[in-house]
Amino acid sequence: MDNNLSSSLNCIKIYHHDELTVPRTVLTALVALLIVCGNTLCLICLRKTVAFPDTTKVFMTSLSVADLTMGVLICAPSTISAAASRWLLGSVSCLVTAHLNFYLVAMSVLSLLMVSVDRYLAITRPLRYQTLLTSYRAKIVVAVVWLSALITSLVILFLGGLHVCYDAMLNICIPITAPGKSMNLQTLTCFVVVILVSYLSTIAIYVRLYRIARNHANRIHDVSDQFNPDNRFHRHPNSKATVTFAIVAIAFGVAYIPMIAIAVDFFISNKGCPLLLCGLASVCTLSNSWWNVVIYSIRTASFRQSLKSLFRRSSLHVDT
Template sequence: MRAGLLHPCSDTMDPCYNHTSSQKSNHTSSQVFPLQVLVGFCLFTLIVIILCGNIIVCLAVTLDRRLRSLTNCIIVSLAITDLLLGLLVLPFSALYELTKEWPFGSILCNIYTSLDVMLCTASILNLLMISLDRYFAVTTPLRYRQVVTPSRVAVGLAVIWTVSLMVSFLPIHLGWNTNGTAVQNTGPSCSKECTLAVNLVYGLVDGLLTFYIPLGIMCITYYRILKIAREQAKRINHTWGNAPVPPMVKEHKATVTLAVVLGAFVVCWFPYFTMFTYRGVWGDSRVKGTPMSIVLWLGYANSALNPILYGTLNRDFRVAYQHLLRCWRTRRPRNSHLPPLQKAQPRGRQGQGRQEGKPLKLEVRNEKGTLLTDGALKSTGAFL
């Protein structure tokens, strides 16, 4: 009886209840629903691509012994990071994008935003580490194994996750990213928003550490790799004389590959971090709604492109992918490693004859004494 008397007044006494807005939302729901279905389908498809692509990368390296190298360890680290992003962050991001409400409370909201920042930062820094690895492989091919060691790769991965934690969980849960001392998303309990607050210091520091500085380093390393590839192509062309086609084809492939890798990174993340820095400088409330959603999901799309760019552009990865797909189609048990790329040469005179007929590997030294080979053009990123 008491509850019945209070019920008619409960709508007007509830500070979180807005009768006018509820009527408007009911009126527009029929118009928005088809758009929500289309957006939901696109987001679901993107999440599936991210999950499947990065799972295949991890399986390929795990099951194929030829892919177990230090370079591919970094690629697996990138795949695991993107996989965690697709599992722990993107389903909640898609739900929030479709409903425009966060139903899980402020604590889970801050954990969700912290995971989002941490995993996106780790993904970008893994891309930076891959570019440095390829840079040393091309500029110091004879000392590569002494420069890039397992211990240094482990230290690099530890640095990546340390920096990622320092720009995500630490500032968000201590309130360093807000204008004041309060922690973000800890306002009234009726608030259904879950956003990442950005002040001037956090916007500049996070933008520089996690995007602009890595972007500058990647531009320098890939430019140096491309420059060395062109120099080697010119030297090989000069040595081969009338046979300029093979090295020029390899140079073209190196140019296209590096342009695609760097271009995809810039297209996906530059709009988001430009808007992110703008929010820190000019205020959080200036950028919201659809523009922010577009640049955010464009950055997420980079996690779907990474398995393609750093997997299928590598010849050994392509072979491993094809073998995995064949095994899944035929449902046959898979061997622990793939068959070798080239058949072993038979012993005896016949094998010697074939060995003698094998083309020699061209080796040239530049003015600095660095060994330049025709095969070095292939190492312009472990992508060719």
């Protein structure tokens, strides 16, 4: 690889942080390993667990595939770049990963939206749920959403042009208007519209589900008090699967809000963010792709048991 070509891909913002090269590389490599291993285990365990309906598993699989692809195609190259403090894989791969990053983030949040809609139908239409949304229809929905997100990403690619640069602090390739210029307006606008609207819709659905569950619990509480006035206690909504996915959705926001804020600030001021803030935001964003596995394991006994069984069989194979 031509060093001049690699250097020319760097954004104008130049950072001198040689003392962070080793720890950042190790941390990025660890995150990549957690993403790949965690989501691979998640895909295996989803086939065995009985805690979720088949349609829900389809949407959860979509989320895990998006996260796994993020680990392989985005986080792994970022590890190489972190070690060299510049992009070593060529201009074409920088362009592809810049837009692929948008595509995979969009698919993550859209998968969360599909899960929330699935939960909404299961709770508000319990008698029709199994006929209204079958496993086959869920797979069709997932295929359509993946294709629509891909088309959107390609539209952004052609509207925004083919200019990208490697941001050494954020450790990612970003689309820009022209060499030496700021982040592309079309890219930022589409990113905010697709990601933010989808995410806010997901949160709104879970807020609605919480209110439904709370009202239902209060009605049960009132009826119970009529027959047993002395047994008064406060009931909380108890839909464990819904709460689990709500936690996953909130975790997504926690992971991506800092990076979105940095991107918006960069577009407005065309200045780099503080070194520590950029580093933490980048790691936090990438880490979201393995948090889901931990949340499933903590919240779902069946999923946790599937993981234990998988590790137990693996250890037996190693011993033999």
